[in-house]
Amino acid sequence: MLATGTYVGDSTDDRTINTGLTGTIRHVRVNRCDGGGQPLHKEDTYPGKAVVQEGTCNPISNMIAFAGANFVVDAGVNAAGHTYYWIAFSTNP
Numbered sequence: 001m002l003a004t005g006t007y008v009g010d011s012t013d014d015r016t017i018n019t020g021l022t023g024t025i026r027h028v029r030v031n032r033c034d035g036g037g038q039p040l041h042k043e044d045t046y047p048g049k050a051v052v053q054e055g056t057c058n059p060i061s062n063m064i065a066f067a068g069a070n071f072v073v074d075a076g077v078n079a080a081g082h083t084y085y086w087i088a089f090s091t092n093p
Contacts, residue, residue: 023090
C-alpha cells in the first residue's frame with residue numbers, strides 16, 4: 001500500500017505523522033520542499049530512529065521512527081514553518 005502527504009514543521013520532537021494507511025509501515029521518504037537538506041529514507045530494517053540521507057550510505061540517528069501505520073519525526077525533520085513532502089509504503093492490512 002502507498003500513501004503520500006505533506007506536513008508543516010512545528011519544531012517539536014516525537015511528532016506523529018498520520019499516513020492513513022492500515023498496514024505496518026515498511027518504508028518512508030521525507031523531503032523538505034525548500035531544498036533544505038537531502039531527502040531522508042527510513043526502512044523497517046533500520047534500527048530505532050536511524051535514517052539514510054539520499055546519496056549516502058551512512059545512517060543518521062534520531063530522525064524518524066515507525067509507529068504502526070504512522071511515522072514519528074524528530075525536530076531535525078520538523079523545522080518550524082517548513083513544508084515537508086512524504087511518501088510511505090506499508091504491508092497489506
